[in-house]
Each structure stands twice: as C-alpha cells, then as structure tokens.
Amino acid sequence: MTLSGVFVPLVTPFDEAGAVAVDALDRLAREVLDDGATGLVALGTTGEPAALTDAERRTVLDVVGRVCRERSAPLLVGANTRAELVALADSGATAALCAVPAFLRPGEDGVVAHFATLTGPVPLVVYHVPYRTGQPLSAGAIRRLAALPGVVGIKHAVGSVDADTMDLLTNPPADFAVLGGDDVFISPMLALGAHGGILASAHFATRRFADLVDAWHTDPPRARALSAPLTAGAAALFAAPNPTLVKAVLHARGRIPTPAVRLPLLAPDPTLVDAAVRAW
Template sequence: MELKGIYVPLVTPFAEDGSVALDALEKLAGSVLDDGAAGLVALGTTGEPATLSAEERRAVVEVCAAVCAGRGGRLLVGAGGPDTRAAAEELAGLRARVPEAAAALVTPPSFVRPGEAGTVAYFRALAEASSVPLVVYHIPYRTGQQLSAAALLELAAVPGVVGVKYATGGLDEAAVELLAGRPEGFAVLSGEDAFLPALLALGGAGGILASAHLATARFVELAAAWEDGDVPRARALGHRLTALAAAAFAAPNPAVVKGVLHAQGRIPTPDVRLPLLPAGPVEVARALELATGLDH
C-alpha cells in the first residue's frame, strides 16, 4: 500500500442545536474528493474527536466510509490511545467495523511519554494486532513525545507501518534524515500545512492538511506540480498556499477552517465544542479572502 497525495482531515460540522450535521459532512466529504483529494481522514484532530460521543464518532466514520466507497477515495481513521491493550483491540476490529478503512492514523501515546524505545514497542504491538496498516501521527507538541530520525526510521521498518504524518511545527533535521533514509513504499506526509511545499520539494509523498478544506484543488495542483518537476509553478503556488495555511491556523484548529466553511455556505454553523472557541471575524475574513483569491 502506497499513500500519496492530499488527504483532508474532515471537520465535524455541527447543527444549530449542537448535534452533528451528518448531511453537511457528507456533502463536504464529497466535495473535497471531487476536487481531487486522494482521501479523507475521519476522527483526525481537525474533527474534534475528543468532544464527540462514541455514537457520534461511529456516525462520522460511517458517513466518510460511504463517501469514500462511492467516489474511490481512501479512508484513514483516527484510532489508538495510551492504553496499549485497548488500542490493539480497537485496531484488531477496525476492518470488520469499517471495511472501507485503508489505514489507521495513530499518535504515540499522549501524556505517558514512554521514550523512543517504548514508542517503537507500542507501534510494534499495535501493528501486529491491527487489521489495517498504520500511519504514525508524529505531533510531539500534542503527545509530549519527540522522536529522532533513528526512531522514525525504526518505525518505518516495522511491518504494517506504512507512513508518518509529520507535524513537528516545521521541518527539522530529523525530517530530512527520514526522507533520505526511508524504505521504499513508506510515505512521509506533511501534517504542517504551511510546510507542505518544502516537504514536497524534499520528496514527501503529500499531506494531511486541514487548510485543504478551503482550496482542495489547489493543494492537489501543488503536489502534482512537484511530481511533474514544474518548479516555477510549484514555487509560486506554494507561496500562496502557505499564506492561506498560516491564516487557517491563526486560531486553534479547526476554528478558522469552520468559520470559512460556514461563510461559504458549506456547513450550517461555525461552531466548535468547548474547550475550543469560535474564531474571530478578523481571522475568518482573512482566510476567506486568501481562499477566494486563489481562484483569480
């Protein structure tokens, strides 16, 4: 299995009464796939899964799975947790619950900080138990666990681990070493929207990007430009998309993205659930302006 291209970690739209707006989610999922996204992520950070009930999480995954099945997109499902036994059990049954799942997106265990050796052992245990391939979600400013290039390359060699969403706040030496030494078929995907152009230039396979909600076709175009070797087009478009990405993260994710999607009439409210707060009008207006400007 080779992961490649732009994946959109879908927001969870909320209706006026606070319930999950599943109809809006279905339309949003279809629109980003129609615009060229390689696939969707259900229950990624952008989807606010920690604030969803178990029933709501199941419904979100079902909608995303149906849309991917109908349009040929790949579905990644957020899974895992600090309890290794519970995470392994969840992953063992994922294929049966969600036959459309192409892979699971799994963070190192948050708060525990097991060290690099413990993190690698954790993923070995999960990969052995899992019914689907795993993508490591390396985001140390959320998990508290940093990983060196050596640890990442060790993870890349684990059977059943097929990629990493690299979200360390930028591009560092570890990312460069990982890209240079990764085994064939192991995908390095940007999890930092503003650094997608740089990661693609270094040989990255694509990205899992919240801001791609707002300009899916343009992000797909950027990835294609790098693959085609069209450096002038890739650089020019990359600068514009980096500005959009920065604006989309001017407030805690996914508040700005939801504000823009609501302003565009694509979701019924801009609401997020506490402890998140909605983005302010200035942040939303700036991101909307940049997204609209990409069409001109």
C-alpha cells in the same frame, strides 16, 4: 501500499441543535474528492473526535466511509487503542491514523514497542506531532517504526523542517509514505520528497493543493508559484486553534450550517475569521 497525494482531515459539522450535520458532512466529503483530494481522514484532530459521543463517532465513520467506498478513495481513520483498531478491521478503512502516545514521553524505544503491540488489525499511519505529544522522534526511530509489519506511513508534523526531517527524506524507508502534516510547511516537505500531505487547509482550494503535490514532483517552478498563496492561506487558518477557523470559513462560504465547535475549543476572534475568509 504507498499513500500519496492530498488527504483532507474532515471537520465534523454541527447543526443548529448541536447534533452532527450528516448531510453537510456527506457533502463536504464529496466536494473535496471532486476537487482533487486523493482521500479523506475521518475522526482526525480536525474532526474533534474527543468531543463526540461513541454514537456520533460511528455516524461520522459511516458517512465518510460510505463516500470513500462509492468513490474508491482511500480512508484514514483516527484510532489510538487496540480496541479501536480491532473495531476498524471490518470498516473498510485503508489505514488508521495513530498518534504517538502523548504526555508520558516514553522515549523512542517505548514508542516503537507501543506501535509493535498495535500492528495487525489494520495498517497504521503514525501521527508524529511532538509539539502536542511531548515526544520527539529521530529519523532513526522513524525508520524503526517503518520496519514494523503493517506500519505504512507517517503524518509528519514537527513544526519545522529540521535535521531529522532532512535525514528521513534524504533516505526514506521503502514502501513507506511520508505525509506532511503541518500545512504551512507542506511545500518544503514536498520539495524534499514527501509523498503528499494530510492538510486541513485543503478543505479550500483542494485542486490547487493537489496540483501543488504533483508540481513538486514534475514541475518545481510551477510548484513555487503555487506555494505562496496556499502557505499564506494555511497560516491564516491556523492563527487560532484548529478547526475553529476552518469551520468559520466553511460556514461563511455556506458549506456547513454553523461554525460551532465543542469545548474545550471556543469560537475564534472575529478579526481572525475575517482574515481567514479573505485568504480563501
């Protein structure tokens, strides 16, 4: 299994009473798949999973999982512990999106050993985001992770296209998906050979993001033309903590009932909301 294309990490919309807006979540899932997304991510960072109750997380997984089953679309689910992974075994999830351990900075050997203990219940996609976790990984360490049975890919979000990114994409592991996770860097990642992206910005203009992935593999001049407005739009959406602006624009477009986020997130500055709305 090599994952490719555009995966949309869905927001968790809330209604006026503060509950999960189930109908809006179902509608969002269907809209982005209809518009060209390859698959969906449930309970990723964009979905605010840490702010949800256990029951709410089950509701989100049930809704998004049902849509993916109906559409035969792959589903990634955010999960970071052995217990969470075991619970996913019968959920129909294609893979779990599992973050490199944060804050502890266990070193590369510790990261590899950690993921070795998690393999088995479901395939794993490593979520590598060192500016959040504090733990960098070299291209060599990523290749060691790729060699673990059941580790099928990586969400690669290092905040740049650095030397290790170049090294990894110059000689990628076989049968291992490299998915760009920094929306503003998705074009250079694809140009270097990434298989696709996990992109919060693809709540909007999903078809253009899907076309961007295809074009970098088949028609680079067209890909360059597509890139500039999508990159600018992504930058506007990430001018405040994610998913505050994504939700604000979705609400402004009438796609979710409120723009509400839960603490510790706060509503974004209205000036940034206006800029993001204009960008999309």
